[in-house]
Ligand code: SF4
Ligand code: SF4
């Protein structure tokens with residue numbers, strides 16, 4: 028029987044890791060064939076036979092503690108536990124007999140003697156495995172009574188904002204402990220005491236909030252009783268309906284079941300069949316959905332003539348007509364190229380596709396860009412140049428086959444937590460880790476995980492680092508010459524070889540630049556090159572530099588030189604920040620590329636789109652985001668349609684961005700909240716959350732997954748419908764009745780998507796592109812037999828130091844990153860209970876630097892750079908090295924980007940967020956900019972309040 032046919036949604040124990048053969052056996056008189064290594068419990072479950080159990084679940088290895096799943100096996104003494112007994116050829120198993128029922132009932136009565144018997148009032152009445160087993164065995168009471176010593180009065184832990192732990196309901200099955208250890212890898216839970224006294228505890232007898240718990244919810248998912256329960260279930264009741272969708276936070280793209288009761292979301296539970304997450308989640312996707320119903324949501328369109336005026340609430344028709352008129356007036360006065368649009372990686376593929384289509388076909392120019400400009404645009408450029416495709420090479424599960432993982436400028440436990448859990452599992456199995464990061468990130472040393480090497484490089488020295496690694500590989504004879512000769516351009520390889528062999532690229536020579544001891548770097552290079560399978564995962568610590576594209580190419584060079592591309596367990600893998608960074612790039616959001624990364628200057632490609640869109644397209648690339656800002660300040664660029672992106676907070680050099688936004692004559696913001704950018708807007712078009720619309724997201728492993736509408740749109744329109752209305756009002760006809768039709772158009776026009784459609788995504792669960800005639804079910808691993816560009820290209824990666832260096836005036840280097848509980852600009856997570864973990868951006872400073880400046884943890888610190896200054900609280904920590912300070916950018920009032928500069932990547936203009944020379948001083952009051960912002964914010968809030976009072 029196939030797993031898809033079984034009526035049971037939990038098979039008790041996991042699929043065997045390596046199933047090489049099949050085994051035939053008989054269970055309750057029926058023959059079954061299953062994978063060798065399966066448990067008897069799993070084999071029975073595959074036949075639809077549910078063996079009573081309490082401590083088993085198919086997301087965790089069998090534990091065998093509850094003694095409920097006993098079976099009889101012909102020729103064996105006693106009653107073995109079916110969860111820990113593996114199938115054998117010819118085995119004859121009985122799961123039911125009078126003796127087994129008696130044994131089970133006896134065990135169950137013992138459990139019940141220490142469990143409240145008030146099922147009717149229990150929040151999980153009807154969704155409790157203990158209750159199910161009791162019902163199945165007909166046990167309603169316990170012969171042992173409830174009067175003996177028990178745990179009925181144990182105190183409930185309600186410290187976590189999202190779930191409770193009620194020890195009186197706990198049957199000490201260890202599922203939560205195993206979930207925290209094996210699935211999440213945090214090891215926050217233990218069992219204290221022995222025998223009857225044993226009890227589950229977080230940390231060292233701490234509350235969940237005081238402990239190491241990161242609130243991933245894995246323990247809650249696995250708890251068979253109400254001991255660990257979502258507060259939302261206790262408050263709202265059990266869900267009635269469930270819809271599978273995709274998380275709208277990070278680029279891992281976890282699949283979830285949205286469980287609803289009426290029009291209310293009760294909980295989000297990670298979907299076991301989701302290939303990106305396999306039933307796991309993090310605190311954001313699992314619990315932080317409260318923003319979707321937050322009172323700050325704007326659901327009525329608003330317009331105004333100037334940002335010094337109050338908003339006026341208007342109908343959709345008025346808002347769309349006003350916008351179209353203003354854009355046409357601006358184009359008539361200042362020319363066709365005076366307007367443009369920005370798509371967002373938080374929006375769906377279909378939405379971003381339509382925005383770029385609107386700009387190219389409706390505005391008649393190519394002034395479209397996306398927020399990937401400020402994060403992973405160097406990935407697109409670097410990987411396209413070297414390998415031929417602007418995307419990561421692997422599926423996430425590939426990491427399970429890696430022997431060595433090199434993590435460069437990425438902090439997955441904070442930014443890509445579910446991938447981090449997979450990685451940690453592989454590391455616990457014995458793979459080795461090289462961390463390349465200026466900060467001591469958690470993976471350098473965390474429970475049961477210790478990096479073999481932490482190369483604590485100085486911000487701005489990435490290219491020097493990759494070159495030094497490559498130098499060691501080629502000069503110590505560690506390159507895979509056979510692979511290179513078969514798979515790469517030999518001429519380019521020879522030129523690169525001559526370049527990289529130079530003494531100027533040796534670790535010894537570059538040590539003073541990178542700060543990495545040469546011997547440590549050499550050891551790391553050997554480890555990477557000599558591993559059977561070595562995989563590179565990288566993040567914004569690679570791309571957000573003046574040489575971001577160069578580092579990406581350098582990373583691809585390392586992988587090609589060692590033959591680590593084209594199979595599982597290896598590869599070059601950008602960890603994408605936002606949910607749809609990959610998709611927004613795929614969909615033609617960059618000014619020079621049509622969907623599928625095809626250059627706008629190519630007449631053949633343009634012809635294809637012109638034919639489908641029935642319009643003439645401009646052959647010249649349009650403005651990038653920074654060019655739009657510059658042009659706005661110069662007076663050449665006057666109108667901007669900004670969908671789902673908060674450029675006023677997320678883009679660097681806030682003074683410059685604000686000046687540009689103020690210079691616009693028509694700024695249209697489409698979002699769910701009146702975000703920072705909307706304070707400068709003339710039109711606000713209320714968007715929908717991911718729960719209120721249909722579409723698709725593409726995650727960091729090129730996986731296209733469905734976003735399914737669960738609730739009606741609060742504004743009355745899904746975001747794609749707004750773009751359609753705007754296009755029609757501008758006189759460019761768009762006509763779709765469902766996002767699936769937009770995807771059909773994308774597939775018609777984009778070779779890598781040609782076999783993608785909604786029916787197929789629904790049938791397969793998700794699809795990794797390329798998905799076309801050659802790969803009708805998608806492509807988990809790229810570049811298998813040859814690179815997409817044919818032969819791999821070794822690009823020369825000369826190191827050019829950034830102009831942003833520490834000086835006497837600005838002696839520290841500021842670098843930025845994220846925290847687990849907050850997401851990007853924080854617009855969503857700041858409006859959830861996740862603020863319990865982080866309610867402000869903090870500045871990390873090394874004790875030596877802090878002492879020099881008389882700074883203690885908790886002090887207000889002024890940070891100034893040549894771009895601007897701001898004030899935030901300090902944390903004195905050795906996570907950062909002397910000379911380096913670090914902060915996050917989740918809170919608008921901190922304004923981390925007031926300090927970051929206009930420096931950017933030479934190839935793509937991706938800002939150099941990761942290196943800013945700053946000074947830090949102890950202060951007592953906010954910066955001038957912060958004071959001005961407070962006034963401006965109060966004024967804009969008053970404008971909004973007035974509009975709300977007046978109504979439409
Ligand atoms: S929520 Fe996650 S991290 Fe916290 S105890 Fe449960 S499994 Fe562990
Ligand atoms: S809290 Fe739940 S999962 Fe953990 S031991 Fe108790 S009953 Fe089992």
Ligand code: SF4
Pocket residue numbers: 274275276277278279280281304308309310311312313443444445446
């Ligand atoms: S890891 Fe990313 S995609 Fe998964 S639940 Fe967390 S935020 Fe969502």
Ligand code: FES
Pocket residue numbers: 079080081082083090091092093094095096108109110111
């Ligand atoms: S389910 Fe097998 S011993 Fe608990």
